[in-house]
Amino acid sequence: MKRSKVLLILLSIAVLVLPTLAVAAQDQTEVRISWWGSQNRHDRTIAAIELYEELNPDIDIVYEFQGWGDHWTKLSTQAAGGELPDIMQHDYARIEEWVANGLLLPLDGYIESGAIDAMSIADASLAGGMVDGQLYGINLGNNSxxxxxxxxxxxxxxxxxxxxxxxxxxxxxxxxxxxxxxxxxxxxxxxxxxxxxxxxxxxxxxxxxxxxxxxxxxxxxxxxxxxxxxxxxxxxxxxxxxxxxxxxxxxxxxxxxxxxxxxxxxxxxxxxxxxxxxxxxxxxxxxxxxxxxxxxxxxxxxYIKPSMFFSVTSQADQPDEAAAFINWFVNSVEANEILEAERGVPISSVVRDALLPNLGAAQAEMFNYLGIIEMDNSPIRPADPAxxxxxxxxxxxxxxxxxxxxxxxxxxxxxxxxxxxxxxxxxxx
Amino acid sequence: MAAATLSKAKRRKQSNFGQDNLVGYLFIGPWLAAFLLFTFIPISVSLLLSFTDYNVLANAGEFIGLDNFQRMFFEDRRYWRSVNATLKYVVFSVPLRLLFALAVAMLLNTYRRGVGVYRAAFYAPSIIGGSIAVAVMWREIFGNDGLVNFTLNVLGIQGPNWLGRPETAIWTLIILAAWQFGSPMLIFLAGLKNIPKHLYESAEIDGANAWQRFLRITLPMLTPIIFFNLIMQLISGFMVFTQAFIVTQGRPLDTTLFYALYVYRRAFEQNEMGYASAMAWVMLMVIALLTALVFRSSSYWVHYEAGEGA
Structure with a gap:
């Protein structure tokens, strides 16, 4: 009788305590990233991430992806809970609101130090990610x-x-x-x-x-x-x-x-x-x-618009690693051969030149189309109000x-x- | 002698009272902790938030008194459309679901071979009930080239665009609700099995036909079960969300913009947590009020058998 009671108490304590003990030991640095898109983008981005992990065995990229609407629902909830990923895909229509609320990190320091290499990127291609004179998003492609x-x-x-x-x-x-x-x-x-x-x-x-x-x-x-x-x-x-x-x-x-x-x-x-x-x-x-x-x-x-950005959030645990990944994502020819301009015409001229000879029909048409729009367009307007x-x-x-x-x-x-x-x-x- | 052992047992029980409770509390501990953390505290916080303009992204929320309620009742046209859609859904789906549940329960209250299989089969839609998969399937069934229109086509009828027409869209969701009658059905079934056989036998001897037996015996004996089911279905009816979220997204013309869906949109798409909390609390009050009314009315139509346990 008595022994069974002790057993019961121990058992119930075990039920209470066990879940909290499940802490995984990790030697890898974890970088979290979240984007919206179609199935095609998910497949390409995941393939690129896997390549990055292969090249950097000490980095573990943890990714989440969703459709456009769910992306904002999820990310704003995470923002409120202080749980934002290190890197989030951002949009011209929303970046002002997020910067105003202190949720994104300025990236100018990484550009200056060369951690994000902007040597082959035209200033105009970065301009869309500027808010109040500071850079908060790296353009992932030009769009119209x-x-x-x-x-x-x-x-x-x-x-x-x-x-x-x-x-x-x-x-x-x-x-x-x-x-x-x-x-x-x-x-x-x-x-x-x-x-x-x-x-x-x-x-x-x-x-x-x-x-x-x-x-x-x-x-x-x-x-x-x-x-x-x-x-x-x-x-x-x-x-x-x-x-x-x-x-x-x-x-x-x-x-x-x-x-x-x-x-x-x-x-x-x-x-x-x-x-x-x-x-x-x-x-x-x-x-x-x-x-x-x-x-x-x-x-x-x-008008020509940055299709989307990668931004580093102010709640990031690994902002430096996040910047390193963004740098690779934007500047690496290997990465962009997988991504194949699915996020728009790449902003790095080196990447563009490397992709040109082997473009698929869709990408070739898109490059050509952006060329046409560059000749005749209206200027981009301010980002949307909150x-x-x-x-x-x-x-x-x-x-x-x-x-x-x-x-x-x-x-x-x-x-x-x-x-x-x-x-x-x-x-x- | 029997009395002596009883009182002895009682005494022992009393002396161990505290210890027994400790074990009990430890066992419900995980549930209790989760309840406090994930239900009670958030609900309390949402009451406070309902008097603020808290926006997830933009501001921490300042006290604005009753402004949220003023806005809801007098300025927000979509709010009233969502009230309308929800009421229509509840008024039609709850009785339909109960009716189906009772009818099927009566059919299954027999001892034919394989009745267990049928019971499981009829209950299955409710297990997967609120799920995304069913909602997606419903989309396909009622889609323009879906199963329903295909069948109608075979019969030579040109089916309407069920999900696209403002007149029909909500009915697809009401039918979906009626189809998911499994859990009230099981409860009805249990209730039916509890009705003493001798009542039917004596009625039969007195020459009562099946309809009379149903009306005079089954229904009155089932009223406590009907009462319970009505309350449960009423509450879950008001909270309908997934179906509209997946199948119609509140469209067309806000005819399926159910209350919970609108609360969700305001909270998680416009980030207006303060306003959404206020809306949620109005809903809670309305459900509580309606439940109380049904309870009040129960003394007029719910019959409890006097000789319980006979």
């Missing part, structure tokens, strides 16, 4: 918005390829004709908030947000109204996938674009994503990349795009409401 055209589908529809400075009117005609002659959509839904942000560059040399981020940056609702009336026409005649269909399919990443499954002849995405799109579609397909259409008599709606996510998630989507595309309200009535609500949120920051 793109309309990708399936040349085989164009040939099958008997359509000529448009000129590079094509207009929205020409685009609408083409999308409609593709639907008429091939019975597939011209393109997937074009209701992305990115198009809303850049749209006013083409017509009016303005941007969705004002320079100080405290209000909307465009004065006239009419171009937005015209654009959404065009989308409604295309939705009706099948030139564009219906919004309803896109909702039913859900957000399944770039690999699920309609152009991949030949359900559409064109696609809108970021230029670096051509690697994932082409990879998913198959090497036998033929694509050509076009700038975003412009308004009649308007200017280019394209309230951007609130404006997009709670106003632009549910109060503007959805009611308009479901025909609950006309673009004429919805645009002023969007302005009013967005300004209220932006002004309250």
């Amino acid at each position: 918005e793109v309309f990708t055209l399936d040349t085989d589908a164009f040939a099958a529809a008997g359509l000529e390829l448009p000129p590079l400075d094509w207009t929205w009117t020409q685009f609408e005609d083409i999308a409609t004709q593709i639907q008429e002659s091939l019975g597939i959509h011209g393109i997937g839904v074009l209701t992305s908030d990115q198009l809303w942000k850049s749209q006013y560059m083409g017509c009016c040399d303005q941007w969705a947000y004002a320079a100080d981020g405290m209000s909307l940056g465009y004065e006239d609702d009419q171009p937005l109204i015209d654009y959404y009336n065009m989308l409604l026409r295309l939705q009706d005649n099948g030139g564009m996938q219906s919004y309803e269909d896109s909702v039913a399919r859900g957000d399944q990443g770039v690999e699920a674009q309609l152009i991949v499954s030949q359900e559409a002849a064109m696609a809108y995405h970021w230029s670096n994503q051509i690697v994932a799109v082409w990879n998913a579609a198959g090497a036998e397909r033929n694509f050509v990349m076009y700038p975003v259409p412009r308004p009649e008599g308007g200017q280019s709606q394209n 309230a951007h996510s609130d404006v997009i998630s709670n106003v632009f989507g549910p109060e503007f795009v959805e009611p308009v595309m479901y025909g609950m309200i006309s673009p004429e009535d919805a645009a002023p409401f969007l302005r009013e609500e967005a300004n209220r949120i932006l002004g309250a920051q």
Whole structure:
């Protein structure tokens, strides 16, 4: 009786204490890294990490990856808990907010000491990662918005390829004709908030947000109204996938674009994503990349943006090792032969030159496309205000795009409401 | 003599009282520690946060009184849409699920061969119930080229875009809920087995038909079980999250933006922990109030058998 009681007490103590004893002994230095992306990026990045570990047996890179939305959910939660990884992939739209809250380390010291070798990197390519005169993110590739055209589908529809400075009117005609002659959509839904942000560059040399981020940056609702009336026409005649269909399919990443499954002849995405799109579609397909259409008599709606950054967080345990990894990731030809410009055109000229002769079809097209955009573009605008996510998630989507595309309200009535609500949120920051 | 041993045993029990408790506490220790750490403390903190403007990234949170509640009730249009969607979901999914559970439990309350297999089969959807896999499967079933529309097509009917239409999207989730009737079913089954056979036998002798037997014996005898199931399902109905998060993401037009999903969005996508905590506490209050109401009403419709243990 008594002995069994003692046994019971010992047992329950064991249950309590054992888990805390499970501490792993380690001789390797652990560097944690987190990124967002598609399956293609995950595969390439993991392969590069494995190579790095092979070259540096004393380093253990612990990686986490996720989709775009989950990335920010996870990382901001980790930030609150003081659990940020050493390296995190960052974005032009969010870097200001993170720097303002003291979550990222300035990297200027590593550039000066040569730990991050910037010898073959143009200053302009680093500029996007500067906040208040200090460098907080190393650009992983140059990027621009793109309309990708399936040349085989164009040939099958008997359509000529448009000129590079094509207009929205020409685009609408083409999308409609593709639907008429091939019975597939011209393109997937074009209701992305990115198009809303850049749209006013083409017509009016303005941007969705004002320079100080405290209000909307465009004065006239009419171009937005015209654009959404065009989308409604295309939705009706099948030139564009219906919004309803896109909702039913859900957000399944770039690999699920309609152009991949030949359900559409064109696609809108970021230029670096051509690697994932082409990879998913198959090497036998033929694509050509076009700038975003412009308004009649308007200017280019394209700008060149750092596709994404690697940043070292202020909660990093191993900032020096993190910087060493970033240096290798950006400057090593070996690494970039694996990564194959999937994050955009590499910023190191040495890497670019080494990759050029052996580029795959998708990468070659992307390099060529960025060359075209460099000749004719609009200047990049300030990073998005902190309230951007609130404006997009709670106003632009549910109060503007959805009611308009479901025909609950006309673009004429919805645009002023969007302005009013967005300004209220932006002004309250 | 029997009384003497009893009182002796009682005395011994009393003298060992403290020691027995110690063992007990040690055994529930891990659970208790986890409960305090991961449930009680966070819930208490969230009450405090609900009166602040705490933002995970931007600020540590200042006391702003009732501003969060003011904003929720009078300024946030999406808040009311999420209330609407949640109420609709609860009003339809809870009775449907209970109905299915009771019907299937009655079917399975027999001693045919292989009934155990059927019970396991009907319970299976609930084990995997809240899981991502089921939600993803549901997407495929109700997708535009999914199983449902394929079947309708064979019958010559052009099915609608279930997940894309504002009128139909929430119903796919309500049907999903009704399909996951396993746990209330098991409880009903246990309840049905507890109804004494002699009641049915005497009713049969008196000439009562099956429907009368169900209405006059089964239902009244089951009311405590129905009561329990109703409370449990009501609570879990209000907390619905995964299904909408995976299958519809709250779309279209916020018709499936369930309360918990909206709280999650505000908390983890906009990082507005203060506001989200306030929303969560309103939900807690509403659920507590409704549960209390159901408890109050129970004296009118729940019958407990007087001779318990007979």
